[in-house]
Amino acid sequence: MTEPQQVDHAQHGYIGHKDDYLRRLRRIEGQARGLQRMVSEEAYCIDILTQVSAMTKALQAVSLGLLEEHMNHCVVNAAQESDDAGKEKVDEAMQAIARLVKS
Amino acid sequence: MTEPQQVDHAQHGYIGHKDDYLRRLRRIEGQARGLQRMVSEEAYCIDILTQVSAMTKALQAVSLGLLEEHMNHCVVNAAQESDDAGKEKVDEAMQAIARLVKS
Amino acid sequence: MTEPQQVDHAQHGYIGHKDDYLRRLRRIEGQARGLQRMVSEEAYCIDILTQVSAMTKALQAVSLGLLEEHMNHCVVNAAQESDDAGKEKVDEAMQAIARLVKS
Amino acid sequence: MTEPQQVDHAQHGYIGHKDDYLRRLRRIEGQARGLQRMVSEEAYCIDILTQVSAMTKALQAVSLGLLEEHMNHCVVNAAQESDDAGKEKVDEAMQAIARLVKS
Numbered sequence: 001m002t003e004p005q006q007v008d009h010a011q012h013g014y015i016g017h018k019d020d021y022l023r024r025l026r027r028i029e030g031q032a033r034g035l036q037r038m039v040s041e042e043a044y045c046i047d048i049l050t051q052v053s054a055m056t057k058a059l060q061a062v063s064l065g066l067l068e069e070h071m072n073h074c075v076v077n078a079a080q081e082s083d084d085a086g087k088e089k090v091d092e093a094m095q096a097i098a099r100l101v102k103s
Numbered sequence: 104m105t106e107p108q109q110v111d112h113a114q115h116g117y118i119g120h121k122d123d124y125l126r127r128l129r130r131i132e133g134q135a136r137g138l139q140r141m142v143s144e145e146a147y148c149i150d151i152l153t154q155v156s157a158m159t160k161a162l163q164a165v166s167l168g169l170l171e172e173h174m175n176h177c178v179v180n181a182a183q184e185s186d187d188a189g190k191e192k193v194d195e196a197m198q199a200i201a202r203l204v205k206s
Numbered sequence: 207m208t209e210p211q212q213v214d215h216a217q218h219g220y221i222g223h224k225d226d227y228l229r230r231l232r233r234i235e236g237q238a239r240g241l242q243r244m245v246s247e248e249a250y251c252i253d254i255l256t257q258v259s260a261m262t263k264a265l266q267a268v269s270l271g272l273l274e275e276h277m278n279h280c281v282v283n284a285a286q287e288s289d290d291a292g293k294e295k296v297d298e299a300m301q302a303i304a305r306l307v308k309s
Numbered sequence: 310m311t312e313p314q315q316v317d318h319a320q321h322g323y324i325g326h327k328d329d330y331l332r333r334l335r336r337i338e339g340q341a342r343g344l345q346r347m348v349s350e351e352a353y354c355i356d357i358l359t360q361v362s363a364m365t366k367a368l369q370a371v372s373l374g375l376l377e378e379h380m381n382h383c384v385v386n387a388a389q390e391s392d393d394a395g396k397e398k399v400d401e402a403m404q405a406i407a408r409l410v411k412s
Contacts, residue, residue: 012145012147012148013148014142014148014151015145018142018143018145021142022139022142022143025135025138025139025142026135026139028135028138029132029135029136029139032128032129032131032132032135033132035128035131036125036128036129036132039117039121039124039125039128040121040125042115042118042121044115045115045116045117045169045170045172045173045177046173046195046196046199048117048169049166049169049170049173049199049202049203050199050202052162052165052166052169053166053199053202053203053206055162056159056162056163056166056206057206059155059158059159059162060159060206062155063152063155063156063159066148066151066152066155067148067152069148070148070149070152074148092149093149096149096152096153096156099152099153099156100152100156103156103159103160103163
């Protein structure tokens, strides 16, 4: 599932928003640390669950953002290259979408 | 949604497995850092999405574990105290479950 | 997973709202027929997906309703009977919740 | 969100498998009727929830199938037509995917 090293980076759709994704992932990392603090301090279970749901939603938003940029770049470029290349990228994207829908 | 300070901590079901939850949350924090590394190094979008799905699944397992211990302790104890106390805890748990199902 | 025949029906929480659940399930059956009509008439894929999402949400609301009544009746009653009976019903409910969260 | 009437039907990816989708949707309609029977006969709540989860999974599989054919046809064709047409179809597909992920 990993692309060859010599790939043209221009096709990675999210690169233009790298800083935005890094900022969101740092915030998510902070939420994971906040959850550890809550467990250490024996916070109320329901309050912890509320924070876990917020963190899951933040991760889901990151996924949908990355997927959109992937489709707008990698999938569209592949389709313009050839039908087969397009189909291959769609198959790969569909596997990622199925994992998202089921997780 | 926060319980009064003087709550009997014995009813927080997860306390007996605090170390286990802390270990799982530290691993999740590590996954958030791993994702930042992947974005910094401009990893392939689909590979990042695969890691986000794994992290979401790990968070979901933490939620289901916390919820089970909450139900076995707080909800069962409240039900044994009175019908009203049981109903109140069930309502609160259902709101958390609805957030989990929708997130 | 099926209860013994001689079960006290009073504990089935949803019985008091049987007509409401039947009405909602008939509407969901109608949505399934509507989807067949859309496919027969070769409707646009995205419009079909929108209807499938609406139907999934309706089913999810039925699940959460049934679960809430189950917890308020079967789980609370079992907890009041004994710790073991309560724990058994919580285990069973948690399996249903895990299926809901993952589906 | 509805396409113009004069659309080229060839681009509706699922048309080639219309009978398969109709069969699956008829089975889902049957599941909705089975659920009504269970409620009428006052079946055990957890057994009803198990059937609702099975029906939700069947609907989810229909969604993912329709989406895959949509992407392989409508999205790929639009991308081959022009960048703008591709982007428009990706935007529309992403909205459907976001609804799927959240439902």
